[in-house]
Amino acid sequence: MQALRRLALCVAAACAAGAIAAASASAALPEFSPPFPNAFHSTSKATILETIAKVKVKCIADTNEGEVTGPETGHIKIRFTGCESKTIKCKSPNALNPGEIETPVLALAPGYITHTPTLTEVGIDISSPTGAPVMEFFCGAALRGTVIGSVIGKITPINKLVNPSGHFILKFAQKAGHQAIQHFETGPVDILEASFGGPFEPAGLASTDAIGFIAPIKISA
Numbered sequence: 001m002q003a004l005r006r007l008a009l010c011v012a013a014a015c016a017a018g019a020i021a022a023a024s025a026s027a028a029l030p031e032f033s034p035p036f037p038n039a040f041h042s043t044s045k046a047t048i049l050e051t052i053a054k055v056k057v058k059c060i061a062d063t064n065e066g067e068v069t070g071p072e073t074g075h076i077k078i079r080f081t082g083c084e085s086k087t088i089k090c091k092s093p094n095a096l097n098p099g100e101i102e103t104p105v106l107a108l109a110p111g112y113i114t115h116t117p118t119l120t121e122v123g124i125d126i127s128s129p130t131g132a133p134v135m136e137f138f139c140g141a142a143l144r145g146t147v148i149g150s151v152i153g154k155i156t157p158i159n160k161l162v163n164p165s166g167h168f169i170l171k172f173a174q175k176a177g178h179q180a181i182q183h184f185e186t187g188p189v190d191i192l193e194a195s196f197g198g199p200f201e202p203a204g205l206a207s208t209d210a211i212g213f214i215a216p217i218k219i220s221a
Helices: 002-027
Strands: 038-044 047-051 056-059 061-070 073-081 088-091 106-115 120-127 135-139 143-156 168-172 192-195 201-213
Touching: 047 192, 061 201, 088 143, 106 143, 143 201
Parallel strands: none
Antiparallel strands: 038 061, 038 201, 047 056, 047 201, 061 073, 073 106, 088 135, 106 120, 120 143, 135 143, 143 168, 143 192, 168 201, 192 201
């Protein structure tokens, strides 16, 4: 009888250890591979920012500069060009030319969109590290735009080394102001909000960026 009890206790302890390990594994985030820092440059074609009230800002392209600074950290600065709302050109205060919107330096971090035994999808979350606006700009003299919050895009490939000659694809998708990916798995709502002179309302961003790093890198998930 005592032998059976000892066996039962051992099995229970093993199950508990397994549960703790599984919980720890599920809590882990996707990671960038070293070396750090690893600088990158990215470009996209058309970008659309749209609120649920259907206010739109369309940009012809964007270019991004940044670097990954650790397994789960990095930063990025984005410069949109050819931006306008209803044919009126938009410009941020720190931009040089009409139609240009520049963001401050923003934080980026990876996370799981989906993480199951059969499907793993990884996203990149872009946000202000200080809680300040992600973008501020004027369209003409009257329309002022302020964008706050953060936005998640899906990145591919994962678990594959990408050399400097190759690219990651980071895709942000939205429909009618609703972001396609609104949170990481089990995480809180993680979206943009925009104000054009009135109250803030949910906003969606659509863009597809090709990202090239100066050194080989992999996202392990």
